[in-house]
Amino acid sequence: MIPTLQTSRLILRPLQLADAEQVQVLFPKWEIVRYLTAQVPWPYPPDDAYQFYRNVALPAMERGNAWHWMLALKTAPSRVIGSIGLMNNNEVNRGFWLGLPWQGQGLMTEACSAITEYWFNTLKFPVLRVPKAVANTASRRISEKEGMRVVAVEQRDYVCGRLPTEIWEITAEEWRSRQPAPRKQNQSS
Numbered sequence: 148m149i150p151t152l153q154t155s156r157l158i159l160r161p162l163q164l165a166d167a168e169q170v171q172v173l174f175p176k177w178e179i180v181r182y183l184t185a186q187v188p189w190p191y192p193p194d195d196a197y198q199f200y201r202n203v204a205l206p207a208m209e210r211g212n213a214w215h216w217m218l219a220l221k222t223a224p225s226r227v228i229g230s231i232g233l234m235n236n237n238e239v240n241r242g243f244w245l246g247l248p249w250q251g252q253g254l255m256t257e258a259c260s261a262i263t264e265y266w267f268n269t270l271k272f273p274v275l276r277v278p279k280a281v282a283n284t285a286s287r288r289i290s291e292k293e294g295m296r297v298v299a300v301e302q303r304d305y306v307c308g309r310l311p312t313e314i315w316e317i318t319a320e321e322w323r324s325r326q327p328a329p330r331k332q333n334q335s336s
């Protein structure tokens with residue numbers, strides 16, 4: 148069972164098929180898809196969110212190979228503003244996108260911190276690995292701020308074409324060493 152998580156501004160709740168309707172409106176924008184894997188169809192078919200969730204994302208969640216959450220602001224909990232997911236494979240362990248009106252406010256940085264903690268502390272994977280187009284400044288910045296390292300550079304295919312790509316990585320040990328120390332208990336109590 149995938150839990151609902153919270154950050155200071157966000158609710159992250161497990162993806163459901165009913166979310167496809169809002170995603171179909173929000174997601175198919177060039178600024179959102181251009182640096183996503185070329186497996187995302189473009190132009191985006193009118194029922195692709197529904198098909199992708201039903202045929203790929205939800206079955207992977209049921210098999211225990213993926214953990215996908217929808218993002219909503221605490222101030223408007225029923226409105227989907229984006230999505231973040233974790234995947235158990237050797238190539239891509241985390242993916243995310245945010246609707247255009249909500250970008251540039253630190254929201255995905257906030258979501259990533261909760262989700263990366265889930266990857267290491269709940270799922271207990273030893274390493275988090277994510278490929279990113281070098282041109283995708285905002286996404287790379289998130290990895291940089293998390294203390295991830297570039298371990299390889301290669302070419303990959305995106306919706307916008309073939310691009311130089313960095314493979315970013317952080318181990319559980321590296322991630323733990325960056326987390327704030329737990330607050331000390333009051334010794335006198």
Ligand SMILES: CC(C)(COP(=O)(O)OP(=O)(O)OC[C@H]1O[C@@H](n2cnc3c(N)ncnc32)[C@H](O)[C@@H]1OP(=O)(O)O)[C@@H](O)C(=O)NCCC(=O)NCCS
Pocket residue numbers: 178179180182183242243244245246249250251252253254255256257278279280283284285286288289292
């Ligand atoms: C990547 C994405 C999720 C970032 O979401 P966001 O909530 O806007 O990101 P944040 O506000 O947390 O910003 C992250 C960092 O990137 C920087 N940044 C954000 N947008 C930027 C831009 N267009 N150009 C350069 N830097 C940018 C921010 O300043 C911040 O760095 P800082 O804390 O040093 O100031 C969003 O841009 C998006 O949905 N992109 C399309 C989908 C995508 O590319 N997903 C990732 C595939 S690897």
